[in-house]
Amino acid sequence: MEVVSQNRCFDGVQMVCTHPSQVCGVDMTFGIYLPPQAEDGPVPVLWYLSGLTCTHENAMIKGGFQQHAAEHGIAMIFPDTSPRGEGVADDDAYDLGQGAGFYVNATRAPWTAHYRMYDYVLDELRGLVLDNLPIADVHGVTGHSMGGHGALTLALRNPDRFDSLSAFAPIANPTRSDWGRKQLSAYLGDDESAWACYDASLLLEEHGWKDAILIDQGAGDQFLDLLRPEALATVLARRRQAGLVRMQPGYDHSYYFVASFAGEHVGWHAERLHRRRN
């Protein structure tokens, strides 16, 4: 693991690191924020998964999370959204290939060689940061848009690995959306039965979740038809699943929306992660 940059931020440190990834077969880059409390020992960590077209940088620059992470004494990890570089398959569309890994393990050519973001985030990057940084083995996960989909599907399938769960404007039902069907078909093939384990609404219906789930969604989001929050809200209500889907009036899909609610999400996770640790 190589440290590319580090900047002091809210008395902690914002780092960018690269490392060779066995899972993705290329070097991967991620951002990590360590709060000042990490100087005194390992701290719980909140994973933030980003949306389409993003790299590790967008949320760490535009989300305003560091202030809240410093206040609450938790670290934050900002993984990239796909493998990148020469030799990594890509597509001309913004929503397939590099920048659009969808947090799945691809099983179809040409994607299968590198596109294994599910295993990368769940196992490899987790192991790397636990081995190399002052991170306690206590994890929450959140994300925005495609990253909200990633957060929900990773957590719902692995309740032993995550102790808190939230999302910002997640792609909530990708098997029924053009943000999903195209990508799942490309990465996994046309057999839709293989897609269900990457659909938050279907997973919540099947498994539920062990604690409350926090979802914020801008009511003025220009992509509401693609995100399908109503699918997740329906399952939540039908299953009597603890949690809340908050439709936030006037907010759109941008990072101005994410930043506006970043503090509440970090507080939500910190409360649960610190309780879990004690």
Place this chain on the structure above:
Amino acid sequence: MEVVSQNRCFDGVQMVCTHPSQVCGVDMTFGIYLPPQAEDGPVPVLWYLSGLTCTHENAMIKGGFQQHAAEHGIAMIFPDTSPRGEGVADDDAYDLGQGAGFYVNATRAPWTAHYRMYDYVLDELRGLVLDNLPIADVHGVTGHSMGGHGALTLALRNPDRFDSLSAFAPIANPTRSDWGRKQLSAYLGDDESAWACYDASLLLEEHGWKDAILIDQGAGDQFLDLLRPEALATVLARRRQAGLVRMQPGYDHSYYFVASFAGEHVGWHAERLHRRRN
């Protein structure tokens, strides 16, 4: 004035606007954040002037100011750092021409036709926002690096126009720095007597300031030799000028530094601007 975009943010609205500028002779773009309190009537405004290479966008995306402006009920304006576009003189260097207006009124060719950022910020943009937006005629000013220089020089020369003053890592003594001598020579000519009215340390020596001044400076800033905070600190002490130059250990010149202290600066201005208004 045309509204290019607006995004809901911390229950207020982040807008980007363009307008034809008489002073600069081209269309100019600026960002403005209106806090939720502006729905009930005009609010005081804090001007944020950006540094070299920046546009109106950098601080509004990376500074995290909106949260604090919403909390304190003040608007924020983010002007561009120079005129731009075809027909506007430029230079290959990052620190001269477009993106590097230095908040001066140029008097030398080829700059004199468009580079009048001093008058633009002080008069034209001020009049425009007062006429068109729910802004009270009560102003504070801050900025970063070249923009800190702009904030200090605009306020020190116009104490009737500004009621609060701070800066982040300002170019504090440009007549003695390579961030200054090159640009002042290009924009104003080689007669150094014309430069003094654009040097914060010289202006503070001559005029003082009617209230306390807040300066934050990263002690790990990679550009300390160019910024020369020691010149401003010396004048502050020698004149018994109220104020503080805080050397912040470990912080560099980036927006991670700016964001870390944005809340304290907004609070500093809000206290003074609201007091002035009452």
